[in-house]
Amino acid sequence: MQMPTEGRDWNEVREEMVARSGKDVDWRSGRTAVYVFNAGEDIHHVQKEAYALFMAENGLGPLAFPSLAQMEKDVIAMALGLLHGPQGATGAITSGGTDSITMAMKTARDFARESGRQQTGHNIVLPRSAHLAFDKAAHLMDIAVRRVPLKTDGSFEADPAAMAAAVDEATIMMVGSAPNFPHGIIDPIAALGEVAAEKKVWLHVDACVGGYFAPFARMNGVAVPAFDFAVPAVHSMSADLHKYGYCAKGASTVLFRSEDLYKHMPFNYRDWSGAPMKTPTLAGTRPGGAISAAWAVMNVLGVSGYREKQGLVCATREKIEAGVKALGFEVLGRPLLGLMAFRHPEADTLALYGAMRARGWFTSFTAEPQSLHLMLSPKHAEVADDYLRDLAAALADVRAGVTSEKVEARYS
């Protein structure tokens, strides 16, 4: 496309945009279980209006926009209230989980340097199942990544003893997930905490996809093990507002046990021609809308709203678990929240995946071991029966030797 010489009519441009979205996955119908968290029309409306209210404003300027500064403080306080943040705990809103993880690693590295630990040649120790955002951040910062195999007991949990063996003087961070993305399993954070305390290493809990889910699941009676700042060795956490916080995209939280840890995060610089600038996260300009939409959704839902939505997601996951087991699938480990992975002993996963895609289901899959993957939203309560019916048909196709290509050709 070349820029039009004369500007075009907005209504015409808008229509073209809507037409283009016609080729996208139809997430509104609930047949997408990755990328989008569909909490319903009412929450979508709140996101939109609250975003638009502060869309022009910039979180880079807390003095100019005390409104945004206070909303950010409120969001962080609400987060810490849910995640057992002790007195003095603090944090910041970032653009997403990758940003939160990157900033937590940078903070841990600078903390290690200031604490007189080794100055260079650092490494982080993380389970095989931890998110690749850690590798990306490590790549940026020239930090080595030591990925440690999971327990071999079928739990798909991090192995604290094996991780302990991988830690050395140059380790600036250990990681546990709550839950991990590939299997939806919460790592044994308390046991990782014991290792971290003994080795005197920073423990980060990646609760990007569970931070705004697990506290409410627990309130609903799910036996969620200790995973947050209730574990004393946990130094920092990442928790995404734009996942199960049901906030507009571009919003996550990075949280620290104390101001003393947090203070290594902001970048405070004055040695250039411009005005001195202090930025807490990776971003310079920070979209006001992402902050205001997060604040609004949290206030509109409240504890009762989140409990209801997460209860619906858990009930849907239980229903799908039972349904896929009845079809002969094996569910990996014991998922407690909104993610699950499952595989069939007699059917190729990618063939099944193709057969489900052909039936209009856009989901993710897990590579180790190859399995189908679902990240469920409240909306999925309405389509769980359809999913299971289509999965049964897809399984029959695959068992009859209809390959994913053939299935794709037949249904597209």
Ligand SMILES: *Cc1c(COP(=O)(O)O)cnc(C)c1O
């Ligand atoms: C989504 C996710 C991330 C990364 O978050 P983005 O917002 O996509 O950058 C990190 N860790 C886990 C466990 C996640 O689910």
